[in-house]
Amino acid sequence: MTSTVTKYPVVLLHGVFGYGKTKPLWNMWSPYWPEQALDKLNNNHFIVQVGALSSDHDRACEAFYQLYGGRVDYGDDHSRQAGHNRFGHSFGGTTALELYQLICSDFFKVGSNHQWVMSLVSIAGPLTGSTVIHLFGLHELRMVPYSLGHFIGATLGVWFKLHTQWPVLRHVFDFRMPQWQCGTTFREIVSPYGRINRSTDLAVFNILPRERMKRNAQLIDMDKTFLVSVVTSSYVTIPRAEIALIGLVLVFIITAAVGFSRGYAALGTFSIFWSTGTLFGLKQRVQVLDYASIPSLYTLLLLIRRHVRMLHMIFDGFDRDVWGENDGAVNLHSMLQPWASAIDRPFEGSTQRDTESTASTSSTLSTLSESMQLDAVPVTGTVDLRSAPRSDEKGLSIQAESKIPNLDPTEPANFSQLRRGTWYVHRVNKNHMAGTHFDSDSPALFQRLFRVMVNHFETTPEGSKPE
Incomplete structure (x- = not known):
């Protein structure tokens, strides 16, 4: 290129x-x-x-x-x-x-x-x-108290508080929001009426x-x-090859378990060998998988589309048919x-x-x-x-x-x-x-x-x- x-x-x-x-x-x-x-x-x-x-x-x-x-x-x-x-x-x-x-x-x-x-x-x-x-x-x-968003926000807020007190946790994920360190208590962070959730x-x-x-x-x-x-x-594409490889790995694992449990050591060893090889091939394909094309966000896509049909008139001129696609x-x-x-x-x-x-x-x-x-x-x-x-x-x-x-x-x-x-x-x-x-x-x-x-x-x- x-x-x-x-x-x-x-x-x-x-x-x-x-x-x-x-x-x-x-x-x-x-x-x-x-x-x-x-x-x-x-x-x-x-x-x-x-x-x-x-x-x-x-x-x-x-x-x-x-x-x-x-x-x-x-x-x-x-x-x-x-x-x-x-x-x-x-x-x-x-x-x-x-x-x-x-x-x-x-x-x-x-x-x-x-x-x-x-x-x-x-x-x-x-x-x-x-x-x-x-x-x-x-x-x-406004945040609806005890809604899904409130629980998600409270969970994230607790993590924010934890990595503020123990900086080593920032290496896992850092929100990079030091301006909110003035929200000092866990109660304030979790409450729907706290400074952060109310802001x-x-x-x-x-x-x-x-x-x-x-x-x-x-x-x-x-x-x-x-x-x-x-x-x-x-638009989504189905990763058929990767799904087939996952299926093969499961078949080999089940076959190995059955083989060893019934005394067929050769069958079990053979299945483990092939499952290992298949896993290696699966790893190579997953590393180059196009996550922007596969149904990685499809569940959320369907939820948003369905929820739009139930929304009230959230602004003047809101058209549910136009706003449904996401x-x-x-x-x-x-x-x-x-x-x-x-x-x-x-x-x-x-x-x-x-x-x-x-x-x-x-x-x-x-x-x-x-x-x-x-x-x-x-x-x-x-x-x-x-x-x-x-x-x-x-x-x-x-x-x-x-x-x-x-x-x-x-x-x-x-x-x-x-x-x-x-x-x-x-x-x-x-x-x-x-x-x-x-x-x-x-x-x-x-x-x-x-x-x-x-x-x-x-x-x-x-x-x-x-x-």
């Missing part, structure tokens, strides 16, 4: 429960990104490591200071409202969006503006949120569709950068672009920049005050529900979706037609693991993205018109 080195740095922001260069299990777990392939394709990239469950605002601040240098400052007003510590250590697509908003508004007071970011790329990003949050029991910015300054609340749409209505300077969303699918974590319609609700549209002449909102943004920065590219796991397009007629709510999403350009931004023949401020969609038949180490086709995906960056994004002057 040929190298495609970009002029400006590419920044990669992981998603919820993701990680950067430092891997779980004493650094022995698989990398999050296809690091070896990225090094060969384009060594001009940065992998940042931010809070596993922190809000977009907090993650964006952490990413900025990792790239720019200095100690993380979340902002005094934001910290008081959120209820966590103001300072801490140096969530994907939406975090990139939030970072872009903070950079455009010069939130960090370093003279930043939109020119610091050349492009935003979202891979399976919940640009308009995800209904998986409702499945877990989060509604209208909306967490990733899960940032991807509630209605809240995400409110934030999307406030995005600024989106017409000044190139926008790409990699949209996944509900990749096992995020609704496909949400990935297309950051849709915005007409209800939440700000005043036309407003210059409002709610940069301390716990929403999301896809962008990046470096110590250079020059343009750069940004890739994130989970961002999408910019057609917006506000432009669709309010009289036909059922067709609202479909009408707006029809305005998305049917133009694959990674096809060289389309490069000259790409312009800033429009979300372009590249589709892949993968689940939510697309673009990660667990996707065997991720190197090819990144090569296509790097190619459009080098051949068009970096060579097109600001203000120029598409051909």
